[in-house]
Amino acid sequence: MIGAIQERVRALTPVADADLGRMLRIRHFERALLRLFERGQLNGTTHTCLGQEHVPVAVSGLLDPDDYVFSNHRGHGHFLARHDEPHALLAEIMGRAGAVCNGVGGSQHVYHERFLSTGVQGESLPVAVGVALRLKRVTPGRLACAYIGDGTWGEGSVYEALNMAQLWRAPLLVVVEHNRIAQSTPTTAQLSGSIAGRAAGFGVLHHRIESVDVNVIRAELAPLAAVVRSEFRPVVAEIAVHRAGPHSKGDDTRTPEELREAAEGDWHPRYAEAFPEQFARLDEEQRAFIARMVDDVLIRPASEWERP
Amino acid sequence: MRVAEHLNEALHALLDADPAVHVLGEDIVDPYGGAFKITKGLSTKHGSRVISTPLSEGGIVGVGAGLALAGDRAIVEIMFGDFAALAFDQLLNFASKSTTMYGRRVPIPLIVRCPTGGRRGYGPTHSQSLQKHFIGIPGLDLYELSPFHDAHALLATMFARQNPCVLFEDKVLYTRRICRDGVVDDLFRFELVGGWARVYADGDLPPDCVLIAPGGLTDRALEAMRDLLIDHEITCVLLVPERLYPLDPAPVMQVLRGAGTIVVAEDGSAGGTWGAEVSRLLHPELWASLSGPIRLVSAADSIIPTAAHLEREVLVQADTIRRAVLA
Numbered sequence: 001m002i003g004a005i006q007e008r009v010r011a012l013t014p015v016a017d018a019d020l021g022r023m024l025r026i027r028h029f030e031r032a033l034l035r036l037f038e039r040g041q042l043n044g045t046t047h048t049c050l051g052q053e054h055v056p057v058a059v060s061g062l063l064d065p066d067d068y069v070f071s072n073h074r075g076h077g078h079f080l081a082r083h084d085e086p087h088a089l090l091a092e093i094m095g096r097a098g099a100v101c102n103g104v105g106g107s108q109h110v111y112h113e114r115f116l117s118t119g120v121q122g123e124s125l126p127v128a129v130g131v132a133l134r135l136k137r138v139t140p141g142r143l144a145c146a147y148i149g150d151g152t153w154g155e156g157s158v159y160e161a162l163n164m165a166q167l168w169r170a171p172l173l174v175v176v177e178h179n180r181i182a183q184s185t186p187t188t189a190q191l192s193g194s195i196a197g198r199a200a201g202f203g204v205l206h207h208r209i210e211s212v213d214v215n216v217i218r219a220e221l222a223p224l225a226a227v228v229r230s231e232f233r234p235v236v237a238e239i240a241v242h243r244a245g246p247h248s249k250g251d252d253t254r255t256p257e258e259l260r261e262a263a264e265g266d267w268h269p270r271y272a273e274a275f276p277e278q279f280a281r282l283d284e285e286q287r288a289f290i291a292r293m294v295d296d297v298l299i300r301p302a303s304e305w306e307r308p
Numbered sequence: 309m310r311v312a313e314h315l316n317e318a319l320h321a322l323l324d325a326d327p328a329v330h331v332l333g334e335d336i337v338d339p340y341g342g343a344f345k346i347t348k349g350l351s352t353k354h355g356s357r358v359i360s361t362p363l364s365e366g367g368i369v370g371v372g373a374g375l376a377l378a379g380d381r382a383i384v385e386i387m388f389g390d391f392a393a394l395a396f397d398q399l400l401n402f403a404s405k406s407t408t409m410y411g412r413r414v415p416i417p418l419i420v421r422c423p424t425g426g427r428r429g430y431g432p433t434h435s436q437s438l439q440k441h442f443i444g445i446p447g448l449d450l451y452e453l454s455p456f457h458d459a460h461a462l463l464a465t466m467f468a469r470q471n472p473c474v475l476f477e478d479k480v481l482y483t484r485r486i487c488r489d490g491v492v493d494d495l496f497r498f499e500l501v502g503g504w505a506r507v508y509a510d511g512d513l514p515p516d517c518v519l520i521a522p523g524g525l526t527d528r529a530l531e532a533m534r535d536l537l538i539d540h541e542i543t544c545v546l547l548v549p550e551r552l553y554p555l556d557p558a559p560v561m562q563v564l565r566g567a568g569t570i571v572v573a574e575d576g577s578a579g580g581t582w583g584a585e586v587s588r589l590l591h592p593e594l595w596a597s598l599s600g601p602i603r604l605v606s607a608a609d610s611i612i613p614t615a616a617h618l619e620r621e622v623l624v625q626a627d628t629i630r631r632a633v634l635a
Contacts, residue, residue, distance in 0.1 A: 068378070100411075101409075101410045101411035101412070102411030102412070103411065104409055104411040105409050105410050105411060109409050109410065111406070111410035116377075118401070118402060119401075120397060120401045120402070123370070123398065123401060124402075126364075126366065126367040126368070126369075126370025126373075126374065127371070127374035127377065127398075127402060128374060129367075129370070129371050129374060130373060130374020130375040130377070131375070131377060133374075133375065134375055134378040134380050135378070138379070157366055157370065160362070160367030160368075160370075161370070163362055163367075164361070164362060164364065164367055164371060167362070168359070305411055307408075308408055308413060
């Protein structure tokens with residue numbers, strides 16, 4: 001068993017400070033949120049992306065500032081990988097001054113430059129098709145990237161959108177973070193067939209990535225993104241991940257065995273083992289940065305919204 | 309000119325004038341030109357900006373919202389307004405909310421056109437008037453086509469609001485003539501006042517009754533008004549708003565204050581109606597001048613049967629309005 005783990009650790013390719021630093025920044029951000037919840041300092045709900053931070057970091061390295069990004073309920077990593085503005089995001093989640101949407105949207109409704117998240121599963125995909133069609137016409141080469149989960153494939157809007165995207169050659173990159181669980185329901189209990197098969201049904205290119213290595217994910221995504229940009233067609237990129245944390249706050253009903261498996265699939269301990277010095281240095285940097293960031297946001301006054 | 313041709317002309321003009329305008333819908337391209345021919349000729353003239361879509365009402369309203377979000381202007385035709393139910397999530401949770409839920413004003417210039425109403429024998433799922441189900445959604449504006457309002461101006465008004473709008477278009481109204489130059493027929497004239505059409509018989513006397521109705525009720529309202537005038541010497545004024553929600557009664561408040569009796573008529577089924585919303589707005593303002601509660605006329609609390617004689621029993625007829633005024 002140890003041998004097998006070491007084998008996987010060795011398989012990680014050397015990681016850039018910028019990438020590992022951003023993955024750790026997101027990890028510390030999410031952990032800070034859970035701590036704030038425990039202390040009763042956060043209102044409402046949130047969905048952390050623990051265990052999935054490397055995906056948006058890999059994706060964002062391939063995006064152009066003019067591309068659109070559509071995110072979902074589990075979107076903090078998507079945002080922080082695209083926009084290095086954790087103060088604005090935490091202020092949004094906490095309803096404090098400097099919030100990216102004045103505290104109106106909160107955790108799952110964020111619109112900033114060309115980043116937009118919505119709280120209803122699958123709803124963003126048809127919208128992303130519309131945006132992609134406009135990009136194709138006005139700024140060819142730009143794309144719309146939409147993050148969805150495996151659970152999202154229960155929604156009919158996904159299929160309507162894939163059909164239209166393929167028919168009308170919309171430059172749409174669908175990034176599926178397949179974390180094997182939809183809230184509390186294992187994917188095996190909510191998804192028949194496969195995502196690959198479903199994409200194939202529409203003639204949409206599909207590629208599945210199994211690695212947790214941020215470089216490998218980006219390298220496998222790069223030609224797919226290039227196809228989207230140059231051939232004006234949708235691509236479904238399915239990335240196997242593990243949700244290392246709960247769906248929301250304290251609502252994890254998985255067995256100890258399932259949790260252990262999820263923890264083993266987490267990129268975090270693997271990078272810690274593979275690159276101990278680099279990891280420790282960046283981890284301490286990000287821990288301290290996020291701690292300061294939280295302190296800074298906590299003392300801010302409440303956000304203001306002029307209701308239209 | 310018929311209302312259908314007039315609306316078609318307005319869509320042509322809009323596409324001519326603004327290269328950002330896109331029209332999407334099922335079977336809307338030539339030679340078919342849409343189930344009610346409202347989009348006839350548009351695709352021949354404007355090509356790629358007029359798109360026939362798959363049968364995906366939710367999807368195409370989402371695409372329209374995406375185009376609008378990114379800087380275009382979109383018009384989505386729902387073949388039968390009944391199918392707008394399939395687009396409810398996109399309208400309720402995306403398009404309308406996006407105008408404000410991101411903490412700042414986000415323009416979503418999107419018009420969802422809904423051919424609406426019965427009297428054509430299409431049965432329970434192709435005859436409904438769903439206006440009431442879209443009332444009270446923050447950021448969603450509801451409009452209705454009438455023979456009095458200019459469709460060019462109406463489309464411009466809706467886009468200028470920068471909110472997603474649902475435009476209800478009565479299917480029988482499509483076949484009626486448009487009214488212009490203040491003339492309705494030999495008996496009635498009209499004028500436009502701040503988004504409302506005021507239809508009246510000659511003479512300036514305060515009416516016995518004010519009828520408020522969306523544009524689709526016009527033919528039946530006029531028939532009732534004619535009968536009431538000739539058979540009962542009861543004068544009625546008909547008020548037709550272009551925007552059903554949010555409703556702004558201010559421009560016609562003077563007319564309403566002069567009427568002891570107010571009747572609100574609509575084609576939706578009874579219960580939770582548009583008329584109830586109109587009454588909610590008007591009762592506090594007019595309590596002192598009303599001779600009794602505002603009277604509400606709607607279709608029965610029933611599905612809409614297909615057979616003509618059964619459909620007639622359920623839907624609002626001229627006589628339903630006439631009886632409400634006489635009650």
